[in-house]
Amino acid sequence: MKEHVLPLVREAVSDVLWLPPSAFDASTKLSEYGLDSISTIDLTVQLEEVFDIRIPHRDTHKLVTVDHIVDYIHRVAC
Numbered sequence: 001m002k003e004h005v006l007p008l009v010r011e012a013v014s015d016v017l018w019l020p021p022s023a024f025d026a027s028t029k030l031s032e033y034g035l036d037s038i039s040t041i042d043l044t045v046q047l048e049e050v051f052d053i054r055i056p057h058r059d060t061h062k063l064v065t066v067d068h069i070v071d072y073i074h075r076v077a078c
Contacts, residue, residue, distance in 0.1 A: 002074050005051075009069045012046040026066035051077055 010021040013030065016039050024033050035043065040063065044055050047069065053076050055063075063069050 002070055005070050005073050005077075006066070008050050009047070009066055009073065012043060012050055013066055013069075015046060016043045024066070026070075029064055030066070031064075047073065053077055 006026070007021075010024075010026075013019075013024065013035075014021045017024070017030070017033050017035060019033060024030070030043075040060055043063065044060055047053070047063075048055055051073055053073065055072075055076075059072070062072050
């Protein structure tokens with residue numbers, strides 16, 4: 001399942017950060033690429049729509065890297 005989640009997460013991050021999916025490393029903190037509190041909200045909304053899940057506000061701090069997001073979605077959606 002994770003192998004199916006990763007490209008969708010990379011695409012969502014790419015859309016929010018306005019970077020090509022190949023421009024960021026999955027283990028690097030997204031804040032290093034410019035993710036801030038406003039763009040975190042945008043990313044959360046996109047992830048909720050793509051994966052048909054609800055991400056509580058209290059969990060947004062867990063969305064630190066692409067790898068963390070993939071793990072989180074895998075736990076929540078499975």
